[in-house]
Amino acid sequence: MTNQNVAVRGSRFFSASALLIAALVVLSFPLSYFIPLATGSKSFSLLHHLHGLAFFAWVGLYVIQTRLVRSGHIRLHRELGLAGVALAGAIVPLGLWMAVSAAASRQAMGIARPFEFSLYNLIDIMVFSFAFGWAIYEASRRIEWHRRLMFVALLNLFGPAFSRWMLKLPLPFPWVDMSPNLLADAMLIALALHDRRQRGRVHAVTTGAALVLIPFHMVEPLIARSTVWNNLAPSLFGFG
Template identity: 45%
Template sequence: MTAQAAHRSRFFLVSGWAMVALALVSFPFTYFGPMADGSRRFYGLLHIHGLLCFAWLLLYAWQVQLAAQRKVARHREWGIAGAWLTGAVLFTGVPMIPAAAMRRIAAGAPEPFLFSGYNMVDLGLFAVMSSLALLTASRHLEWHRRFMLGAAVALFVAAASRLFIALPRVPFWSDVGSALIGDAVLVALALHDRRRHGRVHPASWLLLLVMVPAHLLSDALGRSALVAGSIGPALVDMMAIAPPDPPPQ
């Protein structure tokens, strides 16, 4: 690997592994700790979806590592597994939104569909960016790697939100703090482009213009009549199962 290639790939390599590390440290207080204490508030779909999401982030960082080492053949081989894993994340993520809302309703949460807005935005951004990454994988590598980073940021934001749940609540920051950290990665990408190429890559502009406003509007979406009064209840009604018992206090 040449020094130029190593420098060119360092931003994606460092940001990829940093997101994996931050996602991992976001779970001890809201998942691993309660699990060790015998909490019964977790259920099968949540375990599976969480494992798939972390596996996707880990595979993304590993893929960037392979690209940085110029192991193109292995990178492409693992890319096939990544495509299947993307489908599994989406397949389990869609029913997770109404399932989580149902549990909040059963627990008597005052705004049970607030987090549904965040979940819809994160999952939607992940679906769009991973699809664009797949479409550009063969002939537009610079677009591909940026769309993959966008998909990783979408998953990272959802994972890192657990860290803010565990911390003392601060209005606004507790709700959108993880999204702001994810958006900071996108801003850093634009600065990286500017420093390395003298201009911001069009794909980086697209990420900024789509993902940052979506993150900032996710709070309003969750509180809106569209989600709280229409989409959210409709999704819950489509889950042809009774609401679960509220989690033990």
């Protein structure tokens, strides 16, 4: 079987899930960004716009990339991969900048734990960077590893985006804080089912991501509210 046939084989799940996740991402921002921006009811800094542009562009490019593989346009898929690397290179520093800016704003407002949500920002950026970097390394080596690592990178953008809706639900702590990432993790279960149908077994990346991310996302809210983290975070983010 050629590399192109390997890439196309099983690509339906990734193209379909990409469309679903992208739609949910876009639907996560009307109240917090799109409507206030259109009506002028809230002002946004240039950082907000740049961060949002890079974020939406990467998700949109991911959708295009999965569609290209699905239709067999592997060469164009690889050429556009350079744009994905450039966007990822923008997302990481912009994400860190946004995390620092948000923490400073919360601190200025006198919020008791201004660095609580900074943990989520830091972990999401770290996991995205790790998964994306590893995926690039595997792009010409192991296609099945590459596509699943890219999927994991996407999920670490989806969880924070969908939190705009999940945090509005009347859920008690820690469920309200862990629910966005656990919803994203549910897509790993869907990927595991796909692996079983397509391959007869769950892929190592799928298993590893589920075993690491799901348990961590369940305890993450407790760490974020802990005294240890809130004492350590200011120095990590340059406020020490």
